[in-house]
Amino acid sequence: MKSAIHRMPVLATVVITLILVITACAAPPVIEKPVIQTQVVEKQVMVTQVVEKQVVVTATPAPVPTKAAQPVNLRFTIWSSNEKHLAMLNGFAAAYKATHPNVTVQFDTIPFADYATKLAVQLAGSNPPDAGWMPESLAVPFLEAGAMNDLGPRVKNDAQYDFADLSKPAMSLYLKGDAVMGIPFSTSPHFMYYNIDLFTKAGIDTPDKMYANKQWTWDNLAKAAKTIKDKTGVFGFQSVSAGIYKEYLTQSLAEFTRAWGGDIWDAEGKTCLLSKPESVASVQWYYDMVFKDKSAVPPGEEVDFFSGGAALRPGYLSEVSRLEKATFKWGVIRLPEGPAGWSSVIGQSSIVAFKASRNQETVIDFIAFMTNKENSKTMAQFFPSIRKSVLESPDFLKANPLVPADMMKDHVVPSIANGRLLPTHTNFEKIRLAITPIFDAMWKPNANVQTSMDKACEAMKPLLNK
Amino acid sequence: MAPAKPISHFFGKTPLARRDALYGYLFILPQMLGFFAFVLGPLLAVFVFSTQNRSLLQPGITFVGLANYERLLTKDPLFWQVMGNTLVFAGGLVPLNVVLALVLALVVSQKLRGIVFFRTLYFVPVVTSAVAWAIVWRFLLQGERGTINQILTMIGIEGPNWLRDPGWAMFWVILTRTLKGVGINMIIFLAAIMDLPGELFDAASVDGANGWQRLRHITLPLLAPTTLLVTLLVMIGSLKVFDTVFLMTAGGPANATLVLVNYIYMVGFQFFESGYASALSVVLFLITLGLTLLQWGMRRRFSYNEQ
Numbered sequence: 001m002k003s004a005i006h007r008m009p010v011l012a013t014v015v016i017t018l019i020l021v022i023t024a025c026a027a028p029p030v031i032e033k034p035v036i037q038t039q040v041v042e043k044q045v046m047v048t049q050v051v052e053k054q055v056v057v058t059a060t061p062a063p064v065p066t067k068a069a070q071p072v073n074l075r076f077t078i079w080s081s082n083e084k085h086l087a088m089l090n091g092f093a094a095a096y097k098a099t100h101p102n103v104t105v106q107f108d109t110i111p112f113a114d115y116a117t118k119l120a121v122q123l124a125g126s127n128p129p130d131a132g133w134m135p136e137s138l139a140v141p142f143l144e145a146g147a148m149n150d151l152g153p154r155v156k157n158d159a160q161y162d163f164a165d166l167s168k169p170a171m172s173l174y175l176k177g178d179a180v181m182g183i184p185f186s187t188s189p190h191f192m193y194y195n196i197d198l199f200t201k202a203g204i205d206t207p208d209k210m211y212a213n214k215q216w217t218w219d220n221l222a223k224a225a226k227t228i229k230d231k232t233g234v235f236g237f238q239s240v241s242a243g244i245y246k247e248y249l250t251q252s253l254a255e256f257t258r259a260w261g262g263d264i265w266d267a268e269g270k271t272c273l274l275s276k277p278e279s280v281a282s283v284q285w286y287y288d289m290v291f292k293d294k295s296a297v298p299p300g301e302e303v304d305f306f307s308g309g310a311a312l313r314p315g316y317l318s319e320v321s322r323l324e325k326a327t328f329k330w331g332v333i334r335l336p337e338g339p340a341g342w343s344s345v346i347g348q349s350s351i352v353a354f355k356a357s358r359n360q361e362t363v364i365d366f367i368a369f370m371t372n373k374e375n376s377k378t379m380a381q382f383f384p385s386i387r388k389s390v391l392e393s394p395d396f397l398k399a400n401p402l403v404p405a406d407m408m409k410d411h412v413v414p415s416i417a418n419g420r421l422l423p424t425h426t427n428f429e430k431i432r433l434a435i436t437p438i439f440d441a442m443w444k445p446n447a448n449v450q451t452s453m454d455k456a457c458e459a460m461k462p463l464l465n466k
Numbered sequence: 467m468a469p470a471k472p473i474s475h476f477f478g479k480t481p482l483a484r485r486d487a488l489y490g491y492l493f494i495l496p497q498m499l500g501f502f503a504f505v506l507g508p509l510l511a512v513f514v515f516s517t518q519n520r521s522l523l524q525p526g527i528t529f530v531g532l533a534n535y536e537r538l539l540t541k542d543p544l545f546w547q548v549m550g551n552t553l554v555f556a557g558g559l560v561p562l563n564v565v566l567a568l569v570l571a572l573v574v575s576q577k578l579r580g581i582v583f584f585r586t587l588y589f590v591p592v593v594t595s596a597v598a599w600a601i602v603w604r605f606l607l608q609g610e611r612g613t614i615n616q617i618l619t620m621i622g623i624e625g626p627n628w629l630r631d632p633g634w635a636m637f638w639v640i641l642t643r644t645l646k647g648v649g650i651n652m653i654i655f656l657a658a659i660m661d662l663p664g665e666l667f668d669a670a671s672v673d674g675a676n677g678w679q680r681l682r683h684i685t686l687p688l689l690a691p692t693t694l695l696v697t698l699l700v701m702i703g704s705l706k707v708f709d710t711v712f713l714m715t716a717g718g719p720a721n722a723t724l725v726l727v728n729y730i731y732m733v734g735f736q737f738f739e740s741g742y743a744s745a746l747s748v749v750l751f752l753i754t755l756g757l758t759l760l761q762w763g764m765r766r767r768f769s770y771n772e773q
Contacts, residue, residue: 117735120522141738145523245630246716299719300609300630429736440719443630 072362074105077119077132079112085382092370092378103362113247116429123147128356130363134182136348137250139173140424143181149353152180154364161372162389170386173424174350182350183371186383188316189415190240190255190345192221192336196329198311199224202231207312207333216336218259218282221312222289228311229295235303236295238310244286245299249439250432254345254422255314256282259338269425269465272457274435275450278340284449291445299443316347317412318382320402332403334411346419349383384416391416427463434459509751515744522738534745545746547721548729551636555725556704558640563700564693567648571655572681585656589649596646600713603642604629632722635715639723643710647703651696658692659685694765698758705754726750 093105225236244252262279289296303309442452609627717724734743
C-alpha cells in the first residue's frame, strides 16, 4: 500500500511528461506566421479584355482518353491566395471538366512560407496532391528525390501543344535527357521599384532619367539613396522582398554579386564564389549603404517601401498590384548595371505532376491542358510565360494595366530574355541556413566583409556538390 | 486512493465485480483509444524513427541503429550550441517566471480597492494571441525606430539593436515569454494564497511576528506544493518553447536564440531529415522526463504539508 502510493507520483509524472513532451515533438508546431511577401501572391487588376479572354478558354481534346465512368478528383497545390489567380485557375478546371466530365480539379492554397514543409508532409502522407506549383529553390531537391513525373511523352507528341514553342533555356531545370519534369509557368525577373515623390523631394534625377542618360548603375543608385536619406530622412534602399536579413538573403546576394561579376556558387554548385573579390566588393557595397551611408534599411527595422518607408526596392512584377492604392507616385525599371554590366535575375515557378499521385494519366493530361498555348496566354496576365508565341504577342505588352506597354517592351521583355535563374541547389535550404548566422554576425558596424565571406564559403563547403 | 491490485484480479473475483470492472473499462475506453492512437502511438513511433535514416522527401528508410544519436553527440556542433541556448533560456525563464508570479500573486492578494483591475491587467497577456504578442514586441524592439529605443533616446541613451544583438536577443525572448505567461501562474499562486488558513496568520500576529516573518515562515512553506507545480509547468513549457523564438528572432542572430524545438523543426521540416529530428525529439523527451522526476524526488525536502 505504502509503496503503491509512493510509486503513483512517479507514474503520474511519466504520464504527464509524456503528454506534454509529445505535444512538442510529435506534431509539427502549427502556428500562424506573418504574411511573407512572395513573387506571385499579389493582387492584380484585370482589364475587361482579359476577363473576356478567360471566358473563351477552350479545352483541346486530349489524345489520351480518360476512363469516362470513373470520377477523378485532382488536388493541385499552389501558394497564391489571390482571388483573381484562383478565379483564373478555377476557370481552367471548369473548362477541362466540360470535355472531361468525370474530372474535378481542386486548387489548394498553402502559404509560401510553409510551402516546402507542408508539401513534403502531404506527399509523404496518405492523401498526396496530384500536381502543384514548384518554386525554383525547391525544384532541385524535389527532382533529386524523384518526387515528380515525366510530362515528356504527353507534351512532346501533341502537335497542338507545340512543345517547340517553349523556350528551352528557360526550362533547363526541368529537362532531364528526354524527360520533361515540369513546365515553368512564371518566369519573373527582378525589377526596381522607386518612389518618384522622394526623388523629387530630394531634387535628384529619377531612375528612368538615369537610365536614359546611361547612368543607371548600382553605384549611382547608392548615391541617390544617400541623398534621399540625408534630405528626406526616409531610407533610400530596401532589399528584395525586404528580406536580405531573413529568408531572401540569397535573392539579394544574386542581384548584387552577379552585377559585380561574382555569384554565390558556380553553375555546377561545386564551388563557393562568395569570397571572390567581385562578390566581396558587391556585399561591401551594400554593407556600406547600411552602416556608412545609413541609407539602406538596417537589420531589425520594420519599414516597407510599399507604405512609403524607402525610396527604392527590387521586387517582382507581380508586386506591382501592391501599388494600386499607393499614396505616392512610383515607377518601375530594370535592375541597374554593375561593374560587370547588366545582370537580370529571374525567379521561376513551374507546374509539376507528383509521382505520389494516384491519377497519373489524368493529372498529366490536365497539366498539358493548363499550359497549352491558349491557357498560357491567359496566365501571362499575371505570370510572364516562357512560350515564345506569348512573349512576342502584342497582347502581352498590354497584359498588365498598371505597367505601360513601353515599359513592358523596354524592360520586362529584355529582362526575361537575358535573365539568369536565381541560384538553385540540392542543399539549398541547408546552405541558406548555414550562411545566415555568418551574415547575421556581419550585419553590425565595423565588421569585416572579406572575413565574413571567407567564413560563409567555409560553412558552405561540406554542403556543395562533390 | 484505491489499493493496487495484482494483475490477475484486474477484472474482479466475483461475477458482479467482473461486470462492474467491465463497465468501468468500457467507460474509459474512448479516452484510452484516443490516448493510444494520438499520444502513445506517435511517441513510440518517434523512438523507432530515431533509429532510422529517413527523409520526408526520399522514399527509402534504412535502419541505422544509434547512428543518429552518435551524430548529435559527436558530429553536430550546432546541437551543443542549441543545448546551451535551451539551458540559458530555461535557466532564465524558470526563476524569473516563478518569482515574478509569486510576487504578483502576493501583491494582488491584498484586499485593496480596484485590485481586480490589476489582476485582470496581469492576466491580459495570457489571453492575447502569442503571434500578435511576439510581433508587437518585434516592432517595439527595432533598432532605430523602435519605441523602446526612442524612449531611451529621449533620456540620452542610445539603445542597442535589441533583437540583432546575440546577448540581448536571448534576454528579450526570455522577458517577453515571461510577461506572456506569468499571469496564469500568478492566478495559480493567488488561488493557493486565498486558500491559506487564516488562523495561522492570526496566531503568528499574536506572537508578534512581523510581515516578513509571516511571509517567510508561514506563506512560503505552505505554498511549497504550489511552487513545485508552477516550477514544473514553467520548466516543461520553457523546454517546449517554439512560437516566441520563431516569430521574434527565428533562432537568430547567428543562432543565438536557436533552442531545441526550433532546431527540431529546422531539421525535420526544413531539411526534411525525419530520422535525425526524431532522435533530437527523444533527447528533448528524456531531458524533460529526467528533470521532472528529479523535481518530484526533491519535493519532500521543501513540501511541508503534502499528505
